[in-house]
């Protein structure tokens with residue numbers, strides 16, 4: 019009698035949960051029988067509402083003719099451009115298939131049975147999924163006012179802790195940690211731990227408000243700063259992110275990554291996007307204006323929200339998942355966050371002015387019907 023394929027797998031793999039991504043427009047259109055998927059607005063995955071960086075689009079057009087060739091497995095040109103921009107050495111940078119791949123590689127390099135990670139309870143859920151995949155224990159520390167409680171996270175570190183994850187700014191809360199609190203944390207964190215500073219959204223902050231975390235790398239601390247081209251640069255579909263860390267740490271990540279982990283189109287686009295200052299400035303303006311519009315709109319509807327510094331916001335609606343479903347019928351896709359222990363909230367990504375207006379109108383209707 020042949021075994022069920024589930025029985026062939028590692029027992030811990032059977033019990034893993036699958037990440038729930040924002041629903042694609044086409045899937046929602048199909049399910050609800052909308053003929054025109056283009057009418058649907060997706061504000062569910064913190065994508066850039068004004069699209070990809072134009073310089074990246076031009077670079078992709080140029081790169082198309084070279085797609086019969088393997089990519090540069092060492093991401094030389096992108097790392098060189100990043101090193102110059104960030105003031106670090108090329109061998110302190112590792113490029114990944116989205117920063118998500120790097121999170122998984124950190125798990126592969128550092129985690130296993132009898133190890134632990136420390137994260138905040140309402141922080142990006144992928145950290146926990148990575149820990150589960152490598153059979154590490156997750157210590158989830160309650161947040162204070164939707165923000166990482168760094169003192170409590172420090173106290174939660176044990177001799178088994180290998181990685182501490184700090185999402186700054188955090189998804190889904192849209193909050194940042196206080197720079198002084200981060201500095202105190204970094205001063206006290208024990209040397210047997212590597213700190214992962216996930217800065218997926220950092221470029222959305224005005225430069226003066228961005229913490230100088232690369233300094234910790236230059237000082238040789240056990241820290242990995244993770245960034246991505248998915249958000250501010252508008253290249254989520256290409257999947258490219260990077261880690262900046264100590265040389266020896268980057269070497270470890272290179273040992274566990276696959277040879278051609280980042281495709282040639284993504285490498286070309288990311289390098290060009292890095293030089294597209296105008297697109298970054300436009301994106302920051304769009305996000306700032308959009309946040310104001312959403313805040314005013316929610317206040318007008320009498321809905322509480324968590325003040326955000328990035329391109330998404332938590333809104334308190336009561337029954338979050340139900341409201342998400344109802345919004346889909348109004349052709350708006352947003353995200354439930356019950357998986358983050360926030361069942362009363364939805365997370366909405368900042369859209370263009372017109373998209374935000376559509377969302378607020380739909381939300382008003384849905385809240386009247388559900389309220």
Ligand SMILES: Cc1ncc(COP(=O)(O)O)c(C=O)c1O
Nearest residue numbers: 116117118142189218246248259
């Ligand atoms: C906090 C945070 N980190 C990492 C990621 C992963 O980004 P990517 O894999 O697209 O680089 C996301 C994506 O939503 C995120 O919100």
